C-alpha cells in the first residue's frame with residue numbers, strides 16, 4: 293500500500309503553539325493525544341487552556357498511527373484523551389468537550405448555560421457546526437472545477453452553500469456578543485473557532501471566501517465581530533502553529549488528493565467521520 297500522503301507531515305507544533313506544547317510535556321494524569329494541525333484537536337486544546345485544566349500534550353501522527361494511539365482509540369483519530377483513575381480512553385471532540393464540562397465543574401469558565409432550555413439550544417448550534425458547516429467547508433475546499441462553460445458555477449455553488457450555513461449560524465448569535473451566547477466564550481464558539489481561523493485557505497486556494505458586500509450587511513457585521521473576538525483570543529493564538537506548516541496539508545485538501553477520513557468522507561458525500 294502506498295504511504296499515506298500525510299504520513300510525513302511536519303512532525304510538531306511551531307510558533308506560539310510550540311511554546312505551549314513545551315510547557316505541557318511533564319507527566320500528568322490527563323493526557324491529550326494530539327496532532328498540532330488538527331482543528332478537532334484544537335477544540336479540546338482550547339477548552340483545556342480556557343479552563344486551566346492540567347494536561348500532558350502528546351504529539352502523534354494519526355496518518356501514521358502509533359500503537360499508543362490505537363490502543364486507546366481503535367479508529368486512531370485525534371483528539372484522544374487518556375482519563376485518570378483508572379486510566380480510560382475518551383475520544384470524539386464534542387463528547388470530550390462535554391466530559392470536561394462535567395468532570396471539572398470548578399474550572400471556569402463554564403461553557404454551557406445553566407438554564408436547561410438555553411443549554412439545549414446551545415447544543416442545536418454546536419451540532420449545526422459539525423453536521424452542516426464543516427462538511428460544507430470541506431465541499432468548498434475540495435471542490436475541483438471542471439473544464440468548460442460552467443467551470444466556475446460549481447465552485448460558486450459550493451461557496452454559497454458554505455456562506456449560507458455560516459449566515460444561518462450567525463443569525464442565532466446573541467445580538468451584541470461578541471461571542472455566540474453573549475459576553476463569555478462557550479461551546480458553540482469553541483467548536484467552530486478552529487475552522488474560523490483557517491478561513492485563509494479559501495483566499496489561498498479557492499479565489500476567496502466571497503462574503504457579499506450589500507445584502508445581509510448586518511449579519512456579516514455580526515459575523516466579523518465574532519471572528520474578531522475569536523482571532524484575538526489568547527487561547528486561539530497560543531494553540532495555532534505557523535501558517536507555512538499548515539499549507540502543504542491544506543493544499544492536499546484543495547487539490548482533493550488528501551487521504552484523511554474527512555477528505556474521503558467529503559468525496560463520497562458523507563459527513564464528518
Ligand SMILES: N[C@@H](CCC(=O)N[C@@H](CS)C(=O)NCC(=O)O)C(=O)O
Pocket residue numbers: 327329330331332333354355368369370371383384385386551552553554564565
Ligand atoms: N469526529 C472526530 C474527528 C476527528 C478527526 O477526524 N481527526 C483527524 C485529524 S484532524 C484524524 O485523526 N484523522 C486520521 C485519519 O483520517 O485517519 C472528532 O470530532 O474528534
